[in-house]
Amino acid sequence: MLPNDSSGRKQAGTFPAPRSPVARGATLDTSPRDSHLWAPGLCMAKSPENSTLEEILGQYQRSLRERANRSIHQLQCALREGDVAVGEEAPGPTCSSGVENEDPGMAWHELQHSHAVNQLKALLHQQATKESEVSPSRRRNVSPLRSSEYEEANMPTVYNLVPIINDQSQYIHHLEAEVKFCKEELSGMKNRVQVVVLENERLQQELKSQRQEEAMREQTLLDASGNLQNSWMTTGEDSGADETAKRRFSQGNADAVKGPSAGEAEKWKLELERLKLTYEEKGEILESQLKFLRKDLAEYQKNCEDLKERLKLKESLLANMSNRVGGLCLKCAQHEAVLSQTHNNVHMQTIERLTKERDDLMSALVSVRSSLTEVQQREASAYEQMKQAVQVTEEANFEKTKALIQCEQLKNELERQAERLEKELASQQEKRAFEKERMRTEVTKEREDMESKMFSLSQNIAQLEAQVEKVTREKISASNQLEEVQNQLASKEMDVTKVCGEMRYQLNKTKMEKDEAEKEHRQYRTKTERDLEIKDQEIEKLRSEVSESKQHLEQEQQKAARAREECLTLTELLSKSEHQLHLTRLEKDSIQQSFSNEAKAQALQAQQREQELTQKIQQMEAQHDQTENEQYSLLTSQNTFLTKLKEECCALAEKLEQISKKSRSEIAQLSQEKRYTHDKLEKLQRRNDELEEQCVQHGRLHEIMKQRVRNQITGSLSWTLSTSNVNGWFLVRGEKLTNPSGPLADRFRN
Template identity: 30%
Template sequence: MYAYTDENAVENYHRSVRDRANASLHELEDILQGTSPHTTLQSQAKHQLESVLHPRTLKWYEENNRPTKYKDAASQLNQILGHEPQRLPPSGSPGQRSGLPSPEELAVIVQTQTDYMYQLEAENRYCKDELFAMRARLSELIEENKRLHEELKSSVLQEIMGDEKEINKLDDLFMEETGGRIFQQRELKNIQVEMERLNSLHAAKCNRLEAQLEHSRSEIQKYEQMIEDYKSQLRVHDSIPTRDNGFLPYADGHNSFHVHTINSLTRERDELMDQVTSLKTRVHEMSHREDEAYGQMKKGIELVEQAQLEQTQALVQKEQLAEELNNMKERFDRSILDTQARLHEERESVRRENKLLVDELNAKLRETLEKNAAWSAELEKLSRDKVALIGELDETKLQLKRFDKESSIAHDTFRQESTHASIQKSHAVLELSKTKKAFEEHAIETKQEKSRMSMEIEDLRRRLKKAERDLVNSKEECIHLTSNTQALERELHLAKLARDSIERGRNEDMKAVSIRAKQREEQLGSFIEDVEEKNARTTHDMDVMLKKQNRLIGKLREECKQQAAQVEKLVKKNRSECGNLRKQNDELRHRLERAVTHMTTLEEQSEQHDRVHKKMTERLKMLDDHGQNQSQQILELIACQSRLMKDRQLLVREVEFLRKEIAKSNEEDLNKFLSSNKPLVDEIISTVNSEEKEAYFSGTCDLTHKEGKFIELRHKGNRSIETIEKEIQRAKSIVNKYSSAEIKFIDCPVLSISTWNKRKGHKHPENFFLLLTKQITTLNKNIWKLNSTLRKNSIKVSRYFFRGRKRRGRSWTRRTVNLTTNNKDGVHPGQSLSLAITKHILQDTYRECYQEVNEKDILVIDIEIEETNSLL
């Protein structure tokens, strides 16, 4: 490269740019870390002291030349970040936490955040591509500049070592070079337009322009020196003594030659004067171009600073987005857990209600089936009674007909006998007349009784028909009910079989009654034949026969009275039974109506419950899908954030490396700075002295597993602990491969699966008491031993769960396990406990990374005194 005359000014300018970038980075780090006003004041005092003690800081640019719009960039960012925490709800207020946004709003927020992250990634990739392209172009320009410089050197040497005869050739070469420079200037203008459009690395272009200006200045000085030499030669030539007319005293033959040389010299002098004037105009143009290049360089530097500020603003916004994403992730997790718990409770309540409704419906169905069976049995019984009554009525009718026939036959015979015996026995006539009158009265009574019985029988028939219609209606209703249930159909089938058996029994009874009636008729026929034989045989047995007849009439009267009384009893019994049947039918009808209405209401309720259940299942599916989409979006956002954090770390390392390498202005470092390749990145990574530390947190899922809604131990022995120790040893072996990496293992917090199982409705949750706690304590002891072998202090998270109490008069301390710091489910840690563990881990990480603890540099996590007292 070329040695510049204003090298100190350029170095001072680079130092000022570096110091301003460092100051803005420190301010942004303080803003991102969220330090208190006291710590920010201390950090500002520290930076002021460093700026006073640092000999290379140039405040003239900060105070005079730096634009005010870029001075206020850090203050604007500070104001933005100062307003940002006010929008975030405090983590300690449960009242504000309950006002979470709806899932639709959260989805919109997540979508906007993802779009913004994708935009940031696209801009970052675009900046990287443009940086690589500009570096390649700058390397090409530097190589071209070197080549031109070598050509110029060779041309200058040829000019110095050349003869006077080659002046015309030099003029031609000079014209070619000026034409080449004009072409190069056009190319530079095009490159400047492209670089203004890309807004990156204008300093290299300015260096090239300055180098060309220096080269042109050196050329101008050389040409001026040549002109001065020619002038001195002319003056020497003029100072030579001459004769008249200014000619040398030579022979006359040489006069023409001298005149020719003088004319050529005058022409050359005129041409040189023209060239001098043209060179002066070119020098003026080059100075004007130099001023324009300087202004463009200043504009490029301002654009670079603006790009750096925009980059820092983007980084700040990225950090804010990362914090917002973490908060949103926590809110999503809490909302998902709450919704899952509520859904589980609602499912259980709905299941219990449906189970109770189903049990009630089954009980009511059983009652209706039993009632229907009883009603069918009563109906069968009534039908049997009706058939029996009809048979008895038929028998009574037949008996009455027989009695009428017998009485008419006996009356005729008695009348004939009385006419024959009237002559002999008048008193028999009188008695016969009396008996006749009595018999007529009895016949009248029997007729009246027949008419009354026929009327009653007709009434009974109408009632029976009405009862049959009611029975048919009730049977139709029963059939309608049995069509709804298969069980009733089977019972009706059995009832039909029983009815068939009853009809078969009734037919057998009818056959037996007909046989008895035939036997009775045969007996009466034999009795009548005997009487006729006795009447035909002797007449003197008439008195005996009359006496016997009178006795028979008395017996018949008694039997008729008995039968009439029996018929009245049967009629009364049938009337009472019919009334009872009507009442029972009315009650059964009302019950059936009530049962039908209740069944319809129950069916409507069951349909409503089915619709509600379907809606709830659809809602659950939608919530599950929404939760899966949200979790996938959160995972994608976390992956994007991790990629951006890696890019940010790489950019920070490159900035640190560039800040160290800008001070070195030799050619090799500049070539390394302008070349972007893998060896340079490796060199940057190798120069970073910060050690990477990672902390692995062993999870309780390695010790337990979930069966349904309950949590049980994976293994009752130490098998789970052995598997965790194998994984820890594997992580240790992986870390040991890298000399600059270190690892520390954090112990596991104490949990209670008995509380979880008790909340989930386990029958015997006491069986799980302190089982997981014992395995966690043994695992933590092994982790502490492993950290001691690694020469690391253990982060004892489990100390927040143990409570010590020392009684008076005793030297030992009683220790108990306190699981109230967790949530109500006993598995997830509470908010205060999470804050305390985070503070502990951050303090330990700071100690391990910087080997000292300063109160102003530690990230302070405010925890209230009551919460800390409740924890410890």
């Protein structure tokens, strides 16, 4: 059913429109119109994860291109078949003129069919010419009277819409990533500002603590000075100076303005005003940008609403056109029947594909609208965050200027204190020189007195050494006596231990005898108990026999007599055993009493001996302690006297050394503190310079990010407007293709 090459060339000349979508699809990636959409994709393609996403998107775009090419090829085939049918119908007027008298309505149908075909040709030709001439900016500014004509030619193909929608989602993701980056930068700025504030507070506390330490050192220096009157005077002056310094420190900015740093304070004020002006200008620029973006969004929303209305109108037109039925002549009907039988399924498939693509486009529009609302909300939140960040930076700069002013005030105060301390040091050095001379005279006098005392003490020491020798001799004799007494005590203790061992041996013997007697007594008792039990059993037996055998009374009486005799013998034996037990008990008691009496007597003797020995030992120890205490008291009194003299001499020498060391250490400390404060001030100035540079860099970075966001938003809005115009053209073209009046429309319906 395809035409020849010659007919294909002619149709290519008459119908250039089908070529244009393919050409545009081939040059879609390199066209300048979509360059701003591919910019975020290129930026994101730098990472390996986004490269995989781009590969997936490329595959999806290729599949969509293949589908679009197939649908376009089918449409081209259908249009070519329609042209062939028109060419074959060229001699139709002759036959229609012959049949005109029979059916006058057939001519009207033929004219209607040719009119629809010519209209399609004109529309396709207009589209091909306007794509090369009209730009998207001029299409937007077309008058409302001519807009209805241009809308029919401004609809894009499915091939162009699907990659645009995919790129739009990619672009939205890129914007979200940039917004996250801005938020992270803002949070970093907040954290740095907090760090700066904490450092300023810490420095203020350190300066306060240094001031307190200096005041305490001044008080200690004044207390260490010589005379009480001078110390009271100096402490009064220092207290007055401290009160004046505190008042100056509490006054703050007023004192700084009155001092020599008034010019620097004015400079800082000018810098503060300049910073305020710059931040106000930045805020105005941001507000103007937001207004511009809001206007663009409003225009975009209006365009979306217009597109909705157009879709509704075209759907209603489609519904109305589907209800109409067009007539055909016999030849056309026959030809149409043949074509409908051969190409019915193809057209149905194309119509279904077009409806599916239209549904996909509608869902894409809904997703784009939702993403636009989300982007608006994110822009509002980003604007609020930027406002907060600007406020925080202003507060940080204000606090920084405060800290710098305070640092300058502290510099001035430190310089004043250094001058005052130098003056005090000079006065104290003069006082110390006078005191040194006075102390030297006193020390020389005291040395002479001490030398005379030492001569007298040396004589006393010689006498005391002679006495100590005598005491040592007596001590040696007393120690010898003590050794003799200790030897006697040791011998007596040995005797006592021997006696105790013998007594213990005797006690053990008596215990053994007692245990043996108790065992024998137990054995006798058990034997007697057994005999009694046996006899009781026999008595019971006899009683039973007596009760049973009343007839044998005589025999039983004899047996009873015998039993009575035996009982008497047994009772005698029992009485004897009891008597023996009583005797053994008496013997046991007597043995115990004698043993206890002997033990008591021996214990009393041992106690008496121990008491006598302890009394002797105590007497000897008391005598020895008395002699030792007397000697020790003499030695301690002599030693204390000597140590006191030595301590007084050492104390005087140490006082002189301490005074000299204190003066040197105080001078060194003051010089070190001066260096330390100077180094600290330099470090603080460096930190402030670094913080200022960081603030300037962050401001530049924020401006760069804002410009990026602004450029991307403007590009996205221009792209969305161009896509809206292209969508309108596609819908108009689809309506013209699906709902024309004539045999070609009927063929599409079938």
